Amino acid sequence: MTTDTPDPGNAGTRTHGVVSALLWASLGVVSTLLGMAAAHLVAALLVPSSSPVLAVGSQVIDLTPTPMKEWAIRQFGTADKLILVGSVILVVLALAGVAGVLARRRLAYGAGLLVALVLLAAVAAVNQGGVTDLLPSLVAAVVGVASLWWLHGKASATRAGADAAPASSTSGATPSRRGVLIAAGALAAAAAVLGGAGRFITTLRTGNVDIALPAPADPAGAFPEGLEGKFKDITPLRVSNADFYRVDTRLDTPVIDQDTWTLTIDGDVEKEIELTFDDLLAMDLIERDITMTCVSNSVGGEFVGSARWLGVRLTDLLDMAGVGDKADQIYTTDFDGMTISTPLDLATDGRDAMIAIGMNGEALPRAHGFPARMIVPGLYGFISATKWITRITLTTYADKSAYWTDRDWATDAPIKVSTRIDTPASLAQLSTGENVIGGVAWAQQLGGVDQVQVRIDGGAWKDAEMGPSVNNDYWRQWFYRWDASEGQHTVAARAISGDGTTQTPARALPFPEGASGIQELRVTVG
Known part of the structure; x- marks a missing residue:
């Protein structure tokens, strides 16, 4: 009886090849990060939106179909832009890793891919702004390619020794490879400094302006306590x-x-x-x-x-x-x-x-x-x-x-009568006895909010207690004291405007003229 035994030499060669590929990929990533950071700093000093990542992200927003945009807003809320920017960065860095691996074979291949990535950002910057917004992308190209060239030279000088190293040595960095890693680490640190400086400058420039505004000729008057x-x-x-x-x-x-x-x-x-x-x-x-x-x-x-x-x-x-x-x-x-x-x-x-x-x-x-x-x-x-x-x-x-x-949104879109339940939260765990249900409601240009009603477990609508009325164009707070019994319950609320319009239960998505329906949530008491 015979068995096949893996060849330790082949396994070591494969391991060494994987480590070498990861090393070269990291060189592409570091070079790209430094280019992006330098570009972000330049954009912060000139036009923040011309930063390559932001330019590409803005182009993606313009090209994204409306249903997908609405889905992103529903799923991620105000974090949708952060997720978009993060996704763009991840895709760019993945391709930067590919560029590093290509550079191992030939520098021109890796540099060409980095230039192609920057070219896409440059086109997006021009589309979003103008020719003057090209500078950050040019900086990204020069810095990124120069960094890859420098790291490529260091890595190539030690490649023969690293490729010839025995399998047992691949578990840790050899002295020559350690030098390449130190160089890459230095560039990564430089990228962090440049990116941080760009972020700091952007924060300073986008701070609010302190201007003494004149008194209104027609003031709004006293504001009630909420x-x-x-x-x-x-x-x-x-x-x-x-x-x-x-x-x-x-x-x-x-x-x-x-x-x-x-x-x-x-x-x-x-x-x-x-x-x-x-x-x-x-x-x-x-x-x-x-x-x-x-x-x-x-x-x-x-x-x-x-x-x-x-x-x-x-x-x-x-x-x-x-x-x-x-x-x-x-x-x-x-x-x-x-x-x-x-x-x-x-x-x-x-x-x-x-x-x-x-x-x-x-x-x-x-x-x-x-x-x-x-x-x-x-x-x-x-x-x-x-x-x-x-x-x-x-x-x-x-x-x-x-x-x-x-993009096929409505041209005439009056705001619909709406109510939001702020408390309790959906799926909240409540104690038996008195609990407060409350929130805000709005009905602009329809006489404001006259009344909010609450319904428990699909029963009869009951009037909530109303907060102060500011004016017909302003929302109104409300609350309802609920004597809650043990078990699972559904809570719903609706508004009635000053002209008698009752919030519609008909469900509609935001596209193309605004959402409608009754908010209903489930809570557990006990």
Whole structure:
């Protein structure tokens, strides 16, 4: 009887080959990391969005089908962009590893793959910005290829000795291989320093601007005390700037100088006008408490917030330009070419639409549109809330199609009557006896929220106790005291507006005109 015995020599050769391939792959990864870090630093000093990873990520967002975008938002919430950037980095580093392995065979092969990766980033940067945004990608190419060339030289000088080493020596680094690893480690440390410096500079540049805003000519008045002091798990009546939701297509926070920023009003107008930031400050300002909602907000979702806004009434600006008789659309453009369309008749029907420059007593945070943004109460943000706005064009839907219109979203999307349960959380474990169910509800342009009702286990709807009413464009807090018995229960809530509209139970996804339905969650008592 005979048996096949593995050849230790062959096993050692295979092990040595794997270790060598991993070493060369790491050289490609380190070279790419250094190139990316250097590019990120340059972009931080110039235009943050021109960083190669961000440029590619932004291009991916533009090319992603709407259903996939909505799925990502539902699954990952505000972490969707972080996951996208992380995915781009992982793919790039995987290909960088391949480039390192190719460089073992011939340097030109590995360098060619790195250049191809940078070329993709360069094209994305130009598409997202302009030719001037090429510099970070060029830096990435030069630094990445130069690093790979340097590491390739060191590794090649010791390759013959490493390949000839006996199998037993592959369990640890030989002195020659150790030198290559030390060199790679030095470059990795340099990448960490450059990347950290880029991040630090970006954080400094995207910090909020401290500007003394003038007092409003038409103030909002006293603000009531909310229920959050009584029930800590209910969302504050006014959301702080730091906690206010952010949903947009950008992966960076734009840095715009208010001293050079201008707002142009053109199109179907009697005269084209251009306003500076100081011009807006000098105008009569209004102050309003307004709830804003993203169309991507699912039933019970987090993409809704309420704040006090300061700005110039939109109709005052349109009156300065003189709107013609053909326009049916306000076509707005941000500093980077993003476009949003708003129905002219809804924006000018008497609601407090504005070009906002202040939020909760401060200048707009950069992440929320500084120097100025548009706000139209009662309309979802994708047709009303252009951030970093630079142009207002009066035109027709037949002549111009905006970003979301091109992606088949609705052109007329009033915010639907909605309620969110803040407490208890879904699947919460509660004690028997009295428990508080509470949250917020909104019904803009429909007389505000008149009443919220709660239903337990599919039974009768019962009135909740209501928090203070701020105005018809603002959400309202509510709570219900529930004497809970042991067992599993379902909890649901709905709102009734001031004009008698009851929140619909009909389920609808956010696309194309906003989600609807009744939030219902399950809890366990006992």
